[in-house]
Amino acid sequence: NAHIICRTRDFCFVLNSKEVRLKSSPADLVTETDQQVEKMLISAIRRKYPQHRFIGEESVAAGEAVELTDSPTWIIDPIDGTVNFVHRFPFVAVSIAFTVNKQTEFGIVYSCVEDKLFHAQRGRGAYLNGKPLCVSGQTDIHRCVVVTEIGAERDDLALSTMTSNICRLLRLPVQGVRALGTAAVDMCQVATGGADAYYHIGMHCWDIAASTIIVLEAGGVVMDTDGSEFDMMSRKVIAASSSAVANGIAQVVQADSFLGDFSRNRA
Numbered sequence: 001n002a003h004i005i006c007r008t009r010d011f012c013f014v015l016n017s018k019e020v021r022l023k024s025s026p027a028d029l030v031t032e033t034d035q036q037v038e039k040m041l042i043s044a045i046r047r048k049y050p051q052h053r054f055i056g057e058e059s060v061a062a063g064e065a066v067e068l069t070d071s072p073t074w075i076i077d078p079i080d081g082t083v084n085f086v087h088r089f090p091f092v093a094v095s096i097a098f099t100v101n102k103q104t105e106f107g108i109v110y111s112c113v114e115d116k117l118f119h120a121q122r123g124r125g126a127y128l129n130g131k132p133l134c135v136s137g138q139t140d141i142h143r144c145v146v147v148t149e150i151g152a153e154r155d156d157l158a159l160s161t162m163t164s165n166i167c168r169l170l171r172l173p174v175q176g177v178r179a180l181g182t183a184a185v186d187m188c189q190v191a192t193g194g195a196d197a198y199y200h201i202g203m204h205c206w207d208i209a210a211s212t213i214i215v216l217e218a219g220g221v222v223m224d225t226d227g228s229e230f231d232m233m234s235r236k237v238i239a240a241s242s243s244a245v246a247n248g249i250a251q252v253v254q255a256d257s258f259l260g261d262f263s264r265n266r267a
């Protein structure tokens with residue numbers, strides 16, 4: 001269904017006919033399309049698997065709890081890159097991950113406008129439109145293109161944390177810093193080898209649950225921004241082409257002060 005919405009000629013018509021609302025900040029948007037796509041996905045999956053649980057971005061925004069249990073759980077971001085969607089900036093994705101016992105079994109990221117289907121199943125590799133994916137294998141941080149996100153936060157603490165992290169990387173220097181406006185597609189660039197690392201502070205599980213397994217199955221490394229084991233509920237992630245690059249990013253990127261503010265104000 002998301003494919004139909006993203007690919008039909010009336011993509012702009014769908015957008016024009018839809019209301020845009022603000023969520024946690026003036027840069028955190030939601031449209032009726034986000035909500036419709038999530039409802040369609042959940043109802044279609046629930047018809048086949050009525051016992052399964054769901055964590056959906058817009059269901060959580062409507063008040064549902066964010067609780068990852070051992071039960072089979074679908075983690076859904078119906079439109080990752082809603083600001084891009086509203087502005088017709090051509091990087092918009094549907095992200096769907098499936099976990100059992102809190103372990104991701106498979107992930108799908110469909111970059112709608114590019115018509116690129118990224119997917120991976122645990123132990124069975126990662127693919128883009130059916131072709132196998134492999135990370136760049138880069139180990140020298142000075143030879144890296146690093147992807148991150150600007151985020152929707154506009155308070156001084158979040159902005160100073162985000163900009164100082166980018167400046168520290170640029171001063172290393174790394175060869176490039178990029179941000180596409182969709183965490184899921186950002187992270188998939190690491191799986192393709194087109195980028196060598198991705199880091200993000202403040203994202204939610206639904207933004208990156210699918211792209212995380214895609215990077216891992218493409219031979220990449222995923223960890224917390226402090227170098228500890230990755231936890232998709234922690235709102236901090238580094239995905240990289242190698243442990244050397246991941247640890248190099250962890251030494252430069254700081255999160256604590258920003259996250260302290262997060263833990264007080266957000267789910």
Ligand SMILES: O=P(O)(O)O[C@H]1[C@H](O)[C@@H](O)[C@H](O)[C@H](O)[C@@H]1O
Nearest residue numbers: 080081082149151152181182183
């Ligand atoms: O709200 P959606 O699902 O569009 O997710 C995006 C976040 O809103 C951004 O803050 C964040 O920076 C990323 O762009 C993330 O993809």
Ligand SMILES: [Mg+2]
Nearest residue numbers: 077080081207
């Ligand atoms: Mg998202």
Ligand SMILES: [Mg+2]
Nearest residue numbers: 057077079080
């Ligand atoms: Mg979204």
